[in-house]
Amino acid sequence: MSNFKLADRLAMLPPYLFAAIDKAKAEVAAQGMDIISLGIGDPDLPTPDFIIEALHEAAKKPVNHQYPSYIGMLAFRQAVADWYKERFNVDLNPNTEIVSLIGSKEGIAHFPLAFINPGDLAIVATPNYPVYPVATNFAGGRVKYFPLLEENDFLLDLDAIDEDTWREAKMIFVCYPNNPTAATATPEFYRKLVDKAREFNVIVVSDLAYSEIYYDPAKKPLSIMETPGAKDVAIEFHSLSKTYNMTGWRIGMAVGNPQLVAGLGKVKENVDSGIFQAVQEAAVAALRHGEPHAEKFRAIYKERRDVVSHALNKIGIRHRVPDASFYLWCNTPEGHTSSEFVTSVLKQTGVVLTPGNGFGKPGEGYFRISLTVNNDLLEEAVSRISKL
Ligand SMILES: *Cc1c(COP(=O)(O)O)cnc(C)c1O
Secondary structure: OHHHOOOHHHHOOOOOOOHHHHHHHHHHHHOOOOOEEOOOOOOOOOOOHHHHHHHHHHHOOHHHHOOOOOOOOHHHHHHHHHHHHHHHOOOOOOOOOEEEEOOHHHHHHHHHHHHOOOOOEEEEEEOOOOHHHHHHHHOOOEEEEEEOOHHHOOOOOHHHOOHHHHHHEEEEEEEOOOOOOOOOOOHHHHHHHHHHHHHHOOEEEEEOOOOOOEOOHHHOOOOHHHOOOHHHHEEEEEEOOOOOOOOOOOOEEEEEOHHHHHHHHHHHHHHOOOOOHHHHHHHHHHHHHOHHHHHHHHHHHHHHHHHHHHHHHHOOOOEOOOOEOOEEEEEOOOOOOHHHHHHHHHHHHOEEOEEHHHHOHHHOOEEEEEOOOOHHHHHHHHHHHHOO
């Protein structure tokens, strides 16, 4: 049935690099070994009760049972604007500079459809969240990768991007705090990025999913929107998923340049019908009253980070102690590729790690640990690895 053959855009997806791990995981589970997964970036802690209560109340209102607007309730967009003002001292017009999203993944995935024509070029800083290149390809665009290197603290070296590429590129994707490397951006980095983007008329896509998972209040992650001139060139994606343990709720936002926000809105107008309004009301409660809870979650991640970092030091696994995100980006022991190491740890201990090369070539030689399980499991996991 040749008509049932997958379309080229799916057939040309890169090979699934976690396939070997999935196979090993199934084998290990079949042997009855208990598995500890440090592989998934999905918070294990529950959503705070007051947010669930807000959903419950909002779900009872018949007005919320009808189609929402694709752009999102004004109350939600206003809460986002107030939150950005409070957190970053950034002014956003809720009517023109904010659009609601069904999680930021949805927004990132649809954004290239609004601005990428077939053949257009996007720059992706890699190792990377897989959605950036896939979404670019779905829109018919091409991707050029530039590596995030340890010697640059995993900050993209903007000078390493040649002038022809800057001229040719339509957009550039960056993510700080970074998944998977856990690196954070500096004001100088964003200033230079915004300058380059203005000079060469390139759209900047900033993914800020992890801004609220930080460990030192003196080193809070930045929004690119804090940079003068950013609104001329940038759109920023954010969501409530990581901040308030709401990955299952599917609500996020894109903010920034009004033309970019409107373009994304136009795609969404044609493909979805917005977010359940009760979820939006709950999200308003989260944005307005969630900070004390976010504070508690940070304290929990910090304890976990320190437990794991201490244990890794004891067994001689080199890693960076992150300032933000709930990931540890670790060097594989001498003489092991990412896949070899991760597969052998899994087979011998039942501990699931994520191989760095799964996020792109420069991730080779690294593996990622996610701090989304409790201290006991983290300690048990590292203790098993130490016995190898
Ligand atoms: C988790 C994550 C997201 C967002 O997830 P949503 O739940 O769709 O908001 C976006 N970018 C990165 C890099 C992530 O890790």
